Amino acid sequence: MLSNIIKMFEEILERDTGTINAHDEFREYEEWDSLAYLSVIAKIDEDYHFVIPRDEFQKIRTIEDLANYLENK
Amino acid sequence: MAIFKYSEIGISGISAAVPKEKNNNLTPNDFFTEKEAKSVVKMTGIKERRVAPSNICASDLCYAAAEQLLKDMAIDKNTIDVLIFISQTPDYRMPSTGIILQHRLGLSKSCAAFDINLGCSGYVYGLCLAYSFCKQKTINKVLLLNGETRTKVYSFKDKSTGLLFGDAGAATLIERNKDAGDSFFSLNADGSRYHFIMIPAGGYRYPSSPETVKEKVFEDGSIRTDEQGIMDGSGVFDFTIQDVPQDIIRVLNESGRSINDIDIFLFHQANKFITDHIAKKMGIPLEKVPYSLDKFGNTSSVSIPLNIVSELSNQLPNEAKTVLMTGFGVGLSWATGLLNIIRPYISKLIEI
DSSP: OHHHHHHHHHHHTTOOTTOOOTTOBGGGSTTOSHHHHHHHHHHHHHHHSOOOOHHHHHHOOBHHHHHHHHHTO | OOEEEEESEEEEEEEEEEOSOEEETTSOOSSSOHHHHHHHHHHHOOOEEEOOOTTOOHHHHHHHHHHHHHHHTTOOGGGEEEEEEEOSSOSOSSSOHHHHHHHHTTOOTTSEEEEEOOOTTHHHHHHHHHHHHHTSTTOOEEEEEEEEEGGGTSOTTOTTTTTTBOEEEEEEEEEEOTTOOEEEEEEEEOGGGGGGEEOOSSSSSSOOOTGGGSOEEOTTSOEEOTTSOEEOHHHHHHHHHHHHHHHHHHHHHHHTOOGGGOSEEEEOSSOHHHHHHHHHHHTOOGGGOOOOHHHHOBOGGGHHHHHHHHHSTTTTTTSOEEEEEEEEETTTEEEEEEEEEOSOEEOOOEEO
16 A cells, blocks of 8 residues: 555656655645645546545544555545 | 435436636736645646636526527517526525516516525536426426625635636526436535524525724635635535545435446535545546636636537437436535436527
8 A cells, every 4th residue: 555655646746756754744745736736536436436535634643554544444 | 305206307408608817727827826726736636717807607607508598599578487486696685586687688577587696506506406396387497597706705815715606607407308207306404503604694594794894814825804704624525525425325225326337426526535435435436527727717607508518518418318317515505417318409608
């Protein structure tokens, strides 16, 4: 799961492999904007058929948090 | 459940009018940086919008569209028995703008005329209502008018809405048609999320005052008054990607059809990223999903008929098509229709 999420962020933010780490707080990324938010929610909906409610997504801080959250769904 | 089924009723003509003035989202301006504007264009697909001058109202755009359509189709005005005007930018708070249009268009005094206050779901709601009127044998034709001047509602200096909206008006003629087959509609409402898209002040809950017309600066740098529209973008996004596909599935199930049976999918033109996502998720081929929001922006309830006039005017008049249309937004309110469109007349896009 974690490696899938890292790959997803690399694709959405157009980052090189290895520049996204498990403990990164993704909202701190310079490229993080509303389009990135929509892209992440849409990609998760596409791959896992699940829309993360906004108030739950707000509690997710790091890449790893997101992977754990999806694993528990 | 608000599910409706009609037989042998159809759309016989469609026209649309837009203001001449174009506003390009990438033209440098004092409020959006180049990067911000590019990001909005990339996310929504909205490049250009039409902007009405202060002397053109939604009703004027509808009037132009309706006059052209009735003239082109040589319709006897006495055969129009119902006029429905759908708008959230009416001429006055009272009376209903639809009544003024009854007179301006030279329709009979025994024509029913009234307004409906709905936004992005308004075309599908309006069609469903028009179809129900047509079940009455005493009703010949229904004229559905959708008009909006949303550029007058939102602050250009609002980061989340400033570049999205455009102005337009459309006219649709509905009547009984033996070839139309069955049509299905689903209408929905969720008032718990009324605050997602709204104009807070200027009604009777929070009346207009010197305070409500003062510009305020918000956390994200947006500047607007309480009498201008607000939109909770991510809330609307969640709503759209969850509730809209469910409604499409409900209508398909109700009609016994599948996605493969549908020739054209007409999504409300609000955000290409979101509607492309819905299409991909549902297995709808993107070539069946026409777009015109790059040229006109989000025109609220006008976006579906405007999309037809702009993108389908060569195809629809020549070949019968099964169409699924879905409108969603302010309310929150959303509606889906599945109908056969049987070679209607489509007037050339009018610019005023």
